[in-house]
Amino acid sequence: MTKYKLEYIWLDGYEPVPNLRSKTKVVAFAGTPALDDLPIWNFDGSSTRQAEGHDSDRLLQPVAVFPDPARTNGMLVMCEVLLPDGTPHPSNTRATIPDDPDAWFGFEQEYFLYRDGAPLGFPREGFPAPQGEYYTGVGYKNVGDVARAIVNAHVDLCLEAGIDLEGINAEVAKGQWEFQIFGKGSKRAADELWIARYLLLRLCEEYGVDVNFHPKPLGLEHDWNGSGLHTNFSTLHMRETGGEEYFDELMAAFDDAKDEHIAVYGADNHLRLTGLHETAAIDEFTYGVANRGASIRIPHSFIACGHRGYLEDRRPNALADPYQVAGRILQTILTVHTEPVELLEEAAA
Numbered sequence: 632m633t634k635y636k637l638e639y640i641w642l643d644g645y646e647p648v649p650n651l652r653s654k655t656k657v658v659a660f661a662g663t664p665a666l667d668d669l670p671i672w673n674f675d676g677s678s679t680r681q682a683e684g685h686d687s688d689r690l691l692q693p694v695a696v697f698p699d700p701a702r703t704n705g706m707l708v709m710c711e712v713l714l715p716d717g718t719p720h721p722s723n724t725r726a727t728i729p730d731d732p733d734a735w736f737g738f739e740q741e742y743f744l745y746r747d748g749a750p751l752g753f754p755r756e757g758f759p760a761p762q763g764e765y766y767t768g769v770g771y772k773n774v775g776d777v778a779r780a781i782v783n784a785h786v787d788l789c790l791e792a793g794i795d796l797e798g799i800n801a802e803v804a805k806g807q808w809e810f811q812i813f814g815k816g817s818k819r820a821a822d823e824l825w826i827a828r829y830l831l832l833r834l835c836e837e838y839g840v841d842v843n844f845h846p847k848p849l850g851l852e853h854d855w856n857g858s859g860l861h862t863n864f865s866t867l868h869m870r871e872t873g874g875e876e877y878f879d880e881l882m883a884a885f886d887d888a889k890d891e892h893i894a895v896y897g898a899d900n901h902l903r904l905t906g907l908h909e910t911a912a913i914d915e916f917t918y919g920v921a922n923r924g925a926s927i928r929i930p931h932s933f934i935a936c937g938h939r940g941y942l943e944d945r946r947p948n949a950l951a952d953p954y955q956v957a958g959r960i961l962q963t964i965l966t967v968h969t970e971p972v973e974l975l976e977e978a979a980a
Contacts, residue, residue, distance in 0.1 A: 632659040636702050639672055639691050640829055641710040644680035644722040647898040648950050651829050652679055669693040669708055681712060681722055688715060694725065695822040700791035707792060707829070709822045728817055728958025729965060735870075735941070736820035736957050737863035740828070741802055741809045741949050743843040744778055744835070750806025750848075751775050751840065759805050762855065766803045774801055781831075781838055782808050788830045794823045803856040803909075804849070817957035824953045846948035847902035857903035857910070858949035861928075864960050865941035868969045873939030880967050882918055885927065888963045889916040895955035897948035904946060911946065918942075 637656045642649040656672055658664070676682025676689035691710040699705030712720040719726035744751045752775045753759055765773050782799050789796040795813045802809050812827055814820025832842050847857040868877070885892070893900060893913060904913035909923040918927035920934060928943040947956045 632661055633704055634659045635664060636699070636705040637664075637669065637708050638699060638702075638705065639674075639693070639708045639710050640826070641674075641691055641712050642722065642724070642825070642952070644676070644720075646680075649722065649952065651825070651832065653829065664696070664706065666693055666696045669696060669706075671713075672710075676712075676720075681720055686715075689713065689720060690715065690717070695819070695826075697792040697794065697826055700788050701833070707826055709826055724952055724954040724958075725818060725821070728954055729961045730816050730818050731866065731961060732816045732819075733867040734817060734957075734961050734964075735813070735815050735865050736817065736953075736960075737797070737941070738812045738814075738820065738824045738953055739809055739859070739861040739863070740812065740824065741807060741858035741860070742831075743804070743807050743845075743848055743858065744781065745806070745841040745843045745848075746839065750804070750843075751778050752805045758853070758855075762803050762805075765801060765805045765807070768801050773805070775806075777838060777840070778806070778808065781835060781840065782810070785810065785827075785831050785834055788834060789827050792826065792830065794827050794830075796827060802858075807856065807858065817961050818954070821953035821957050844949040846897060846899050846950060851902050851905070856908045859903070859910075859945060860897065860947040860949050860951045860953070860956065862944045862947050862953075862956055862960065863941050864944065864957075864964075866961075866964055869941070869964075870939060872969070873937060875938045877967070877969070878938040881964065882927065884963050884967050885918075886916040888959075888966075889926075892944075892946065892959055892963070895952070895959050896946050897951035899950070900946070900948045903948050909945075913946075 634657050638653050640653040643652050672691045673688050675687050677684040677687040681689050690713040692713050693708045694711050695709040697707040699707045711725050712723050797811045797813050799810045812824045814823045849855040901913050904910045906912040911917050911926040917925040919925040920929045933940040
């Protein structure tokens with residue numbers, strides 16, 4: 632028997648933005664445990680804004696498991712929070728979203744690395760040189776002496792954990808970076824992003840650095856980019872059938888549901904979605920080919936392939952809960968018919 636260190640990870644009840652929480656359970660197994668082998672555990676919900684002190688026990692239901700590359704015999708266990716009767720806790724955003732393994736999501740997670748209350752590379756007072764050379768920049772003046780070590784280590788941790796991280800780059804503002812996560816199914820894709828966020832936060836502890844996911848950490852009044860969670864998405868129908876008529880119907884559905892999307896696309900998004908700094912206005916829905924100032928960016932490849940492929944929703948911000956983002960996108964897509972009306976009428980009859 633081997634003792635495994637199981638790091639149970641969950642989202643707390645803080646609003647409007649949940650925090651990641653975790654604690655370690657040591658359990659002996661004859662071999663590497665699978666998801667079904669992992670026990671339900673409990674925690675003190677009164678300390679995470681998920682219970683009152685007189686009835687504090689809440690349950691952790693494992694829903695995804697990954698190797699923990701930073702620990703010998705370690706596992707990272709993503710959990711849903713349940714009430715004592717086994718039903719989802721109100722803060723459990725994963726349990727209620729629609730899912731489809733043929734729905735593919737690509738999250739572009741932007742963030743700032745902070746130390747002593749300012750982005751890495753910022754002077755003690757004022758600002759560094761204006762934005763321009765930092766995006767995909769190289770050299771000390773652009774990325775400093777520690778950020779690249781952090782992001783490279785984060786890549787290795789994610790890949791060793793089996794997370795489908797597909798790329799990284801320095802972003803437009805100094806001290807700002809991005810990583811990209813791909814996943815199939817709204818729940819699995821979001822699981823992988825939450826674990827990637829967890830690994831980044833834990834890694835930065837070693838460097839005395841904080842990760843800032845706020846969508847506009849430098850404020851609305853300054854000419855610096857905010858941070859997004861641009862979300863690329865497609866379904867089997869979008870990839871294999873598509874067509875201009877379906878695309879028009881899909882965009883009309885997104886327009887009709889624009890308020891519902893914004894409601895789950897991250898707190899303080901009004902500070903970021905201003906129509907400036909590569910964003911659309913928060914109260915409008917727009918789309919355009921290769922347009923980073925639109926709500927939905929249409930890749931050139933989508934048009935070239937006969938309105939088939941993926942689209943990018945640029946409105947979610949870096950703080951957004953990917954469960955809610957992916958779930959809302961899929962919910963809107965499911966309102967659009969994917970068969971001719973005649974066939975739908977025949978099926979109904």
